Amino acid sequence: MIFVAASALWISASAGNVQIQVLDRDGKPVPDAVVVVYPSGAGTTGGTPPSLLQANPTIEQEKMRFVPAVTVVEPGATVRFTNQDRWDHHVRGAPAGLSAAAASGNTGFELRLAGKADGKPANSTEVKLDTAGVVLLSCHLHGSMRGHVFVTDSGWTLKTDADGIARFPGVPDGAAQVRVWHAEQLLDLPRKALNVVPGPVLDTVQLSVVPRVRRAPPAAPSNTPGGPMGGYSQGPQGVVEQVAHRH
């Protein structure tokens, strides 16, 4: 009976469709940013988010890149790493950000995936991610490889699309907060207050950086043992990412 009453209350409560666009310092749309909405009363008065996130996504190592470069999961999700290249990758996952490791007690993970042999299925391994936070993915063998797993603490979390937009259906009415994360936004942006009302709610969040455009993957024929050594140029904050090939 209590459950029925609660359900009726939830259905009668209105909700807004929240659309957040992320722009860079120059005002251009930023894809692959992560937008987290913390609705009013989430976790107390219901407000169960729709399942926006894939429960157990796969991150491929393909042509010297992590694909996708940014993956969003909820704590407890299992992420599968699959090596589609013909050479080995040694994947390391470490808490990203200053003192993140100490704060979370998360020591990360390491795994090695042998290259894909002709006529054989690709090698893969699963990793369960229990703690909210950002995990930086790198490869011991190829210093240019970078990826991120954003383990979110809100079910209302999405990556921005090619137009820099994240669209959230059915966010409960009331005061909400918005957090925006991007791999190259090294200084965390302050959360933005948002008033969710019935109907569309539009807002923008601007980064203080201009993320570089990801290099295009090498052409398919170069996917041979030994691998293409793609060049990475200037990173954010003047940091030059090393192009390493240690075997």
Ligand SMILES: [Cu+2]
């Ligand atoms: Cu590698």
